[in-house]
């Protein structure tokens with residue numbers, strides 16, 4: 001072989017090596033021993049990898065772990081596909097299971113990107129969206145009685161940023177009665193806190209960018225389900241839209257998953273302590289945290305969540321300007337438009353995520369000028385408390 005060919009040729013590694021940690025298969029395609037082997041894999045008669053947009057061993061190892069977590073302790077088989085982001089998980093699910101003319105029934109206080117996706121992209125493609133109060137059995141049934149194009153109920157609990165909770169068993173029971181599908185965005189909880197499958201929900205969405213990764217260093221999403229036929233439909237959508245995750249982000253997610261159980265316990269513990277501290281602060285007028293008994297959905301949260309997670313929001317007696325000043329005084333916490341990382345993060349929805357939402361509409365959704373959202377981290381709680389104590393005094 002000429003040296004120029006040696007340069008070009010792909011040399012195999014020593015496949016007797018057994019690495020302790022999952023390797024990153026940074027390969028767009030996989031080779032075949034011979035054409036018979038290729039034919040068998042393409043025909044679906046034998047197992048094997050073809051092309052990383054279809055499937056990749058690094059990504060599969062991680063998605064299998066998330067499937068095990070979401071169905072843990074339940075007598076079901078679940079599947080999981082990793083996608084390039086939480087948003088692509090939502091769009092791939094919808095394109096995989098719905099068609100033009102179908103309607104999604106959902107709530108008004110979804111993650112902002114999801115609302116925009118439904119209104120600005122899917123509506124133009126003929127998939128309609130109907131908003132209602134998913135906590136009201138009457139309202140949900142009324143919507144379903146009046147519209148037989150509804151094929152999917154899409155819920156988020158606890159919701160952002162007011163931390164309202166929706167009764168998952170109730171939603172799943174109504175959907176079964178009307179023979180329609182249900183999907184839940186479980187990003188705020190992770191399967192360590194809430195398992196929507198245990199209430200009969202059909203699909204689960206994650207922005208794994210948040211708690212499942214936990215370290216803020218990758219963007220990816222997950223679609224989970226339990227029906228084999230629908231799994232094939234979703235895989236087809238994933239493969240043809242090309243919304244697949246990449247091996248490096250899957251690998252970073254894998255690192256995060258190792259500590260997610262420990263982290264969720266600490267997030268929940270710190271958030272509960274901070275919520276109680278804020279509740280006792282004279283300047284604070286409202287604390288939204290599902291783990292405290294004064295929260296309107298505390299009983300629902302207790303029924304379906306094992307702990308109450310790391311997200312909370314609160315309002316205090318300050319104007320818009322005073323709120324901005326108070327946030328600037330929080331020196332230990334960090335201002336960042338994400339959540340679920342190990343460090344405590346702050347968001348002022350009125351001046352950031354909801355800046356383009358008219359004031360009346362945002363206030364009707366519980367987002368006042370002084371509302372501050374906190375993604376409570378796993379630092380020592382005393383450092384977090386003293387930061388809030390100084391900023392609010």
Ligand SMILES: *Cc1c(COP(=O)(O)O)cnc(C)c1O
Pocket residue numbers: 085086087088111113114156160185187188206207208209210219220221339
């Ligand atoms: C962040 C987030 C998303 C979108 O996920 P990306 O990974 O940013 O695409 C969807 N739902 C919820 C609840 C989120 O917090």
